[in-house]
Amino acid sequence: MERHEIAIIGTGPAGLEAAITAKVRNKSVLLLGGKNLSTKIEKAHMIKNYLGLPEISGETMQNSFRTHLEKMEIEITEDRVNTVYAMGDYFAIQGHSGMYEASAVILACGMSAARHFPGELENLGRGVSYCATCDASLYKGKSAVVIGYSKKEEAEAEFLTEIADKVYYLPMYQEEAAVNDKIEVRAGEKPLAIEKKDQKVQLITESGFMEADGIFILRDNVAPSQLVPGLTIAQNQVTVDRGMKTNIPGLFACGDITGAPYQYIKAAGEGNVAALSAVKYLADIK
Numbered sequence: 001m002e003r004h005e006i007a008i009i010g011t012g013p014a015g016l017e018a019a020i021t022a023k024v025r026n027k028s029v030l031l032l033g034g035k036n037l038s039t040k041i042e043k044a045h046m047i048k049n050y051l052g053l054p055e056i057s058g059e060t061m062q063n064s065f066r067t068h069l070e071k072m073e074i075e076i077t078e079d080r081v082n083t084v085y086a087m088g089d090y091f092a093i094q095g096h097s098g099m100y101e102a103s104a105v106i107l108a109c110g111m112s113a114a115r116h117f118p119g120e121l122e123n124l125g126r127g128v129s130y131c132a133t134c135d136a137s138l139y140k141g142k143s144a145v146v147i148g149y150s151k152k153e154e155a156e157a158e159f160l161t162e163i164a165d166k167v168y169y170l171p172m173y174q175e176e177a178a179v180n181d182k183i184e185v186r187a188g189e190k191p192l193a194i195e196k197k198d199q200k201v202q203l204i205t206e207s208g209f210m211e212a213d214g215i216f217i218l219r220d221n222v223a224p225s226q227l228v229p230g231l232t233i234a235q236n237q238v239t240v241d242r243g244m245k246t247n248i249p250g251l252f253a254c255g256d257i258t259g260a261p262y263q264y265i266k267a268a269g270e271g272n273v274a275a276l277s278a279v280k281y282l283a284d285i286k
C-alpha cells in the first residue's frame, strides 16, 4: 500500500489550506473528504471577514478554493474516514471506501455537533455501525435501520438493500428522501435511544420502537473520540498546542475541530500551522 507523507482528513478551509501548504513544501499529500468541499462554505450567503475577499458568497469562495486546488494539482480522494489508528511510526486510516497509510495525519473534520443516542456507544460493533460500506456484509438476509443525517446517505441505504432483506430509512433532514422502493422510509420518526434485545437491536423512537439486526447511524461528522482512539479531547474538541499538535506524535488537528471561534480565516490559519508542524515532524523522524 502506498504510504503518503501527510494525510489530511476534511475538505473545509482548514484541510484545504493544510493541503496547499504541505504541497508547497513538496510533501506527498492525501486529501480525504468531499468534492463539494464543505457545506459550511457552500451554504454561506455572504462572507465579509475573509482577508482579500470582501463580500464574497459561499459559492464563489468554494469555486475559488477549487481553482486553487486545481492550480496546485491537489486531488481530493472522495471518502469518509471512520477510524485513524496510530501504529507507531505510521497511521492506518480506515475510510468507507478503503484503507490508507500516512506518516503524519492532520484532522480537519470540522466541528462535531453529533450527540450520541443513549445506548449507541455501548452497542457500537454489537449491532450499531457508522459505515454501511464497511459492515453491510454482516447483514446478509437480515434487517437494518439506517438513520441518515444528509441526503448523500440515501446511496448508502440503497447499497444495503443489495445485501439486507429489509431496510428502513429515517431521514434526519428536511428534503424528501428519494430512495428505491425496497426501502421503507420513516420520515418524521425521531430516534431517542438504542437498546440491545437478545440478538437484535431496538431503536426507541418518539412514537414507539423499531427492531432490526443492525442500526446504521450515518452522520457527517464522526465524534473525534471515535475517530482516533486515545486522542485527548476536552468538551468534544481536540486538544492541541500552538503548533496544532495533539497528544499523539505525528497527529495534528486544525479548524473548528479544535474549538471556537468558528471562523474561516482561523480554520485556514490553523491548517497552515498544522501542515508546517507536520513537515517538521517528518524531518525530525527521518
Ligand SMILES: Cc1cc2nc3c(=O)[nH]c(=O)nc-3n(C[C@H](O)[C@H](O)[C@H](O)COP(=O)(O)OP(=O)(O)OC[C@H]3O[C@@H](n4cnc5c(N)ncnc54)[C@H](O)[C@@H]3O)c2cc1C
Binding pocket: 009, 010, 011, 012, 013, 014, 015, 032, 033, 034, 037, 038, 039, 040, 041, 043, 044, 045, 046, 047, 048, 049, 079, 080, 081, 082, 108, 109, 110, 111, 220, 221, 222, 254, 255, 256, 257, 261, 262, 263, 264, 265, 267
Ligand atoms: C451558514 C454558515 C455561515 C458562516 N459564515 C461565516 C462567515 O461569514 N465568516 C466566518 O469566518 N465563518 C463563517 N462560518 C463558519 C465557518 O464555516 C467554519 O468556521 C469553517 O467552515 C470551519 O472550517 P473547517 O475546515 O474547520 O471545517 P468545515 O468547513 O466544517 O469542513 C470540514 C470538512 O470535513 C469533512 N469531514 C468531516 N468528517 C470527515 C471524515 N470523517 N472523513 C472525511 N471528511 C470529513 C466535512 O464533510 C467537511 O467537508 C459560517 C458557517 C455557516 C454554517
